[in-house]
Amino acid sequence: TGMENTFERKKHIRFFTRILQILPSRYAILDTSRLTVAFFALSGLGVLDALDAIPDKDKQEIIEWIYTLQVVGNKASDMETTNNYDCSHIAMTYTGLASLLILGDDLRRVNKHACLEGIKALQLPDGSFKSSYDGSENDMRFIYCACCVCTMLDDFSAINQATATNFIMKSLCHDGAFGQGPGHESHGGSTYCACASLQLMGRLTTTLSPKQLKRLEYWCISRQRNGFNGRPHKDDDTCYSFWVGASLKILGIFDLVDFKENENFVLSTQDIIVGGFAKWPQINPGNIFAADALHSYMGVCGLALMSLHSLQPVDPTLNISERARLHMQTLHE
Amino acid sequence: MHGRLKVKTTAEQAEEKRKHREKKLKLFQGAKAAAFKKITAKEYDREGLHITQEILTANSDYYTIWNYRKNTFLHYKSTKSTEELLESFQAELSFIQNCLKNNPKSYSCWNHRCFVLLTMPEPDWKKELQLCNLFLQYDERNFHCWDYRRFVVQHSAVLPGDEINFTHKLIENNFSNYSSWHHRSKLLPIQCPDLNDPNRIGEKMLLEELELVQNAFFTDPNDQSAWFYHRWLLGRGETKQSITCLHVSKPDSRLTCTLRKRVSLAQCSSMKVYVNGQQQNVTWTGVDDQKYQHACIASLLKSNSLWDTTRCQLSLHPR
Numbered sequence: 001t002g003m004e005n006t007f008e009r010k011k012h013i014r015f016f017t018r019i020l021q022i023l024p025s026r027y028a029i030l031d032t033s034r035l036t037v038a039f040f041a042l043s044g045l046g047v048l049d050a051l052d053a054i055p056d057k058d059k060q061e062i063i064e065w066i067y068t069l070q071v072v073g074n075k076a077s078d079m080e081t082t083n084n085y086d087c088s089h090i091a092m093t094y095t096g097l098a099s100l101l102i103l104g105d106d107l108r109r110v111n112k113h114a115c116l117e118g119i120k121a122l123q124l125p126d127g128s129f130k131s132s133y134d135g136s137e138n139d140m141r142f143i144y145c146a147c148c149v150c151t152m153l154d155d156f157s158a159i160n161q162a163t164a165t166n167f168i169m170k171s172l173c174h175d176g177a178f179g180q181g182p183g184h185e186s187h188g189g190s191t192y193c194a195c196a197s198l199q200l201m202g203r204l205t206t207t208l209s210p211k212q213l214k215r216l217e218y219w220c221i222s223r224q225r226n227g228f229n230g231r232p233h234k235d236d237d238t239c240y241s242f243w244v245g246a247s248l249k250i251l252g253i254f255d256l257v258d259f260k261e262n263e264n265f266v267l268s269t270q271d272i273i274v275g276g277f278a279k280w281p282q283i284n285p286g287n288i289f290a291a292d293a294l295h296s297y298m299g300v301c302g303l304a305l306m307s308l309h310s311l312q313p314v315d316p317t318l319n320i321s322e323r324a325r326l327h328m329q330t331l332h333e
Numbered sequence: 334m335h336g337r338l339k340v341k342t343t344a345e346q347a348e349e350k351r352k353h354r355e356k357k358l359k360l361f362q363g364a365k366a367a368a369f370k371k372i373t374a375k376e377y378d379r380e381g382l383h384i385t386q387e388i389l390t391a392n393s394d395y396y397t398i399w400n401y402r403k404n405t406f407l408h409y410k411s412t413k414s415t416e417e418l419l420e421s422f423q424a425e426l427s428f429i430q431n432c433l434k435n436n437p438k439s440y441s442c443w444n445h446r447c448f449v450l451l452t453m454p455e456p457d458w459k460k461e462l463q464l465c466n467l468f469l470q471y472d473e474r475n476f477h478c479w480d481y482r483r484f485v486v487q488h489s490a491v492l493p494g495d496e497i498n499f500t501h502k503l504i505e506n507n508f509s510n511y512s513s514w515h516h517r518s519k520l521l522p523i524q525c526p527d528l529n530d531p532n533r534i535g536e537k538m539l540l541e542e543l544e545l546v547q548n549a550f551f552t553d554p555n556d557q558s559a560w561f562y563h564r565w566l567l568g569r570g571e572t573k574q575s576i577t578c579l580h581v582s583k584p585d586s587r588l589t590c591t592l593r594k595r596v597s598l599a600q601c602s603s604m605k606v607y608v609n610g611q612q613q614n615v616t617w618t619g620v621d622d623q624k625y626q627h628a629c630i631a632s633l634l635k636s637n638s639l640w641d642t643t644r645c646q647l648s649l650h651p652r
Contacts, residue, residue: 089396134400137444174518174565183483185476185515210595210625222557232511232557234474 005267007309008275012300013050015275016041019293020054020062035069038062039095040297042102046321047297047304047312051102059103066096072114087133088118094145097152102324106331107153116158119146127163128181139180140171144193147200148318154332161201168194169207175232176215188223188230191216192243195250196317204250213251220247221256227265227302237279238269238295241302246316249305259306266299357391364388368398377405386428393432399445406452415454422453430464437468443477447484458489473503474512483519493524504549511558518565534566542566588615588631595625606631 019041042062045051054062071088093115100107122129122142129142143164150156170182171194177186178194195216198204208216223229228240241262248254268281276291277299301319304311313322364387371381382405385398402425409421429446436442450456465482468475486496497520503513521542527533534542543566549559573593580589588606601617615631 132396132400134397135403135448136396136400137440173515175515175561180476180480183519184480185512187476205624206597219561231474232561 005264005270005272007267007303008270008272009048009309011272011275012270012277012296013045013048013053013275015271015291015296016044016048016050016293017053020058033089033091035066035092035099036095037293038066039099039102040293042099043320043324044293044297044300046102046324047300047314049310049312063100063103063105066099067109069096070109070111070115071118072111090119090122090129090131090142090145090149093118094148094152097149098318098320098324101152101328101331102320104327110153112153112155115149116153116155119149120158122146123159123164125163127160127165127167129164139184140168140178140190140193140197141180143168144197147197151200151318152328156201161203165198165201165203165207168198172212175219176212177219185231186219188220188228188240188243188247191220192247195247196319199250199317217248217251217253220244220251221253224257224262226261227269228262235280236265238266238277238302239279239298241266242298242305242319245302245305246314246319249316254305257306259308263303263306263308266302269295269299361388361391368401372397372401375404377401377408381405389428389432393436393439394441396441399441403445403448406449410452419454422449425449433468437471437475438477440477443481446481450485450488456488458485458491461485461489462491469503473507473510476512479512479516483516493520496520497524501545504545511561514558514562518562539566586633588633589628590631591628592626595627596629597625598629601626601629604629606633608633 019037042051045053051059069092097107097110097115100110118133119129121133122131123146124130124138126138127143128138128140129146130136130138131142131145146159146164150159167181168178171178171180171184171190173179173184173186175186178191179186180190184190195204198207205213222232223240223244225236227236227238228244229236230240230243245254245257245262248257265281266277269277269279271278271282271291274291276293276296278289278291279295280289282289300311301314303309304314305316307313314320315322315325318325318328364384368381368384368388371377371384382402385401388395388398389402406421406425409418413421426446426449429442429449432442433439433446450458450461462482462485465478465485468478469482472478485491486493497517500513500517500520503510504517521534521538522532525535525538527535543563546559546563546566550556550563553559574596575593576590577593578589578591581587582589590604598617598619601619604617606613606615613633615633617629617631619626620628620630
């Protein structure tokens, strides 16, 4: 329509703070991943530079809640399980630690040894990771989570980087990008996980040849039509403005992105009444698709990568604000 | 998270909805408590299967609950007869299929189905292929389904040739079928590998593929699948490293080496120089400050008496 969308900053802040207060039943399907939803809200507020929208008392409550989710001991170790949860989930460990960092916690109450032992127990002989000890699928997402956890705890000794790298390379496809695993179709999400994991392990340019890097760059930049899609011939989806955008940042060619088209697309997916972002554009004011936590967070980060709307810079590898990453670094000193 | 529709409601409808949600929540929490009781007590029985079935019908991504069912079936495997087992597993497959109808992109559901196929007596792989066909009809880009299909092909007697024909059919129906081209890219090297690179297709099939893909982009030049595939067919695999030129400058005591593939200086340092069998202590440098170099230079000791001879044997051992 040619109408310029405005960035509804205040509404997005309210959207995220509301999530932290109550998760509507629509999220019942995510009951097992409440921590990831909390992460989207917390990190979203961080990138919006609006963490002060959460009262300090609430911040402390959230920190306490996260620590209650810490599982000390799993079937691989001899330690006793200290709470009702049977075993941990690698994505919760990643988002839990990230959330603590975002809230300024010093991670002192994290049982670093147990945490890393838990991660170690999830790595399979082929180098990939499953998500929980009791069993799950294993793929690129969980390698990424493992690398993030090791980075945040400043300790890579628990994972076998060689086999993980091997798994990643085996997941390279004919079109130059990465699938979830060997044989799987290349995809924006798994490509991000592969690039970020290699970068976090310090192996991106030593593992991929110049030719492979070029092919990868070409595939990634080809994802942009207006916004970005996750695979050729799929519709643009807000979240790929981050998954692919961040990959391009890591590859060093983000400047090739058409900022205006990307911004216009992401803003068109805003829910201007409720706040937040949906995966697809709001076709009419009545709203066709509801905003959700993940796409809202990714939408904000997608814009932040372009340094727009006074958003805080985002670290493309850990997927947290630069500020949170700097806080993490002070803890490592 | 996958595009749920919003529906406008009046205040009355909203209140009704709230009451309904409260009730649902209570039931869900009750079932969850009952299930965790079973999990903690390690009680693997029909009651547990019934409770967990209720939960999974509401939330088929609940991996902890799927794991309870997994443990139950493993328990059954050691306690039930083959007939009973088969019946239970087949009921499970029906249940999973129902969950998939509502949630075709659920990692947990597909993963659990893999478990069932690997654990049950007499798995019917043909039927699983048909299931894949069905789900691909709903959405031919559903990569969960494609991945499951590859799992089925891997574990059953399906020949790569048959699968290749399957992709051919899909492609002929609709050239814009990226997932089919991808599937093809994984199967053809199995059937007809390039002897130099197992991830590439042998010469013989390459020409046939080229014709197929050219038909594709002549039919629809805007289809990316064909162009990416074409690029892959034409591209050579990774070239083998070799020295294209070695220049020895006696007056300068210098070696200049150009390579077929660019190397980093770190990789370069692994090249050892021998003059008449004696290893020389050299440092390689690049020609500019680029990270990857095609050429590198090493200085040899000027005092090397070997320079005085008219013949000397120089060998290089690149990695």
